[in-house]
Amino acid sequence: MGYTYPVKHPTGTLTTAQLHALLQNNKVIAKRVADLSKMKFIADWLLQGRFDATGGGIFYATGEPVFAADNPEAVSPLGEYPLVVLEDGTVVAAKTDKWGLDTMISDEKIARQGRVYVDRGILRVTNTVIRFIDQVAMAVIASRVSSTFNSAAWATAGAAVESLLTIQAERAALGLGLELDTIVLRPSQYAKVIGMLIDDKSLPRESGETAIKGNLPVDALGLTWATTPNFQGANPLLIDRDQLGGMADEKLGGPNYASAGDFGVEVKSIRDEDAEGYKVRARRVTVPVVTEPLAGVQLTGTGL
DSSP states (O other): OOOOOOOOOOOOOHHHHHHHHTTTHHHHHHHHHHOOOOOOHHHHSSSSSSOOOOOTTTEEEEESSSOOOSSSOOOOOOOOOOOOOOOOOEEEEEEEEEEEEEEEEHHHHHHHHHHHHHHHHHHHHHHHHHHHHHHHHHHHHHOOOOEEEEEEOSHHHHHHHHHHHHHHHHHHHTSOOOOOOOEEOOHHHHHHHHHHHHHTTOOOOTTTTTHOOOOSEEEEETEEEEEEEOOOOOOEEEETTTTTTTEOOOOOOOOTOOTTTOOOOEEEEEEEEETEEEEEEEEEEEEESSSSSGGEEESSSSSO
16 A cells, blocks of 8 residues: 655755856845845844945044024014024044955855755855944944943833833933934843733733744834844943934945845855855945934843
8 A cells, every 4th residue: 555645845946057157146146145144234223324434434423412502583574584503513433344254165065965055155154244243333332322320120011111211201301302212132131021021911912922933123111122142231222223323334346246225245256266166255344333322321220
């Protein structure tokens, strides 16, 4: 007696010739990198400003006032409007760095292991670049956001909200137009917070799958909660993502470099006939900048 099992055949298999063609097309590789890389830059998410660092660096103003020095005045018909001179912040300079990494993919690996090996090689190089730049960006944020707020221990969701509303009100009273609404935690701290929110039934219904699927970020208690293994600061950060700062990228150009959409990594595949393989390169030329240090605060005393 024989049995027939419904076996699902693999889809998306590429021949050796097709893999060679892929590795010779940098635009296709760039799209592949963007599709494969589940690790996205938290640096781009936290530092939402986008600056052009043409020439190897950037000058930017920090601590720039949000409001004009004078109040508006009543203007009579056909009258002149009062003219106000806007104050500048402190001008600071930052230099870009070119962060990159190469790996070799041999003809033997392509022929024997196929698409899986090629995808894994591209992914590992790209993720390493992402991890390192995120580490640099988080270190810059932690060093520039030096103000602290001594919070009560976060034993319950209510205690956490009370502390967070207090510091939000203090920053709002400065009249800088800041809205601190995003919290960044170490993974171990994030795990404790999510557990507390679940126990206190403080997660909204639409975030109910957080504990099952680990969806990030999480919106709860009127705030956005996020974590990254590339942040290892002792204290959680409460920030305003719109005003904290940005990433200053420099496009160096160069033959055959390609990137996909807004994804910051540039890639390039270089055929080495002597070694009989491909050198696959990933790079990003950038510098993270914090333009408004008061758009963030370190929360001490949380007990996390």
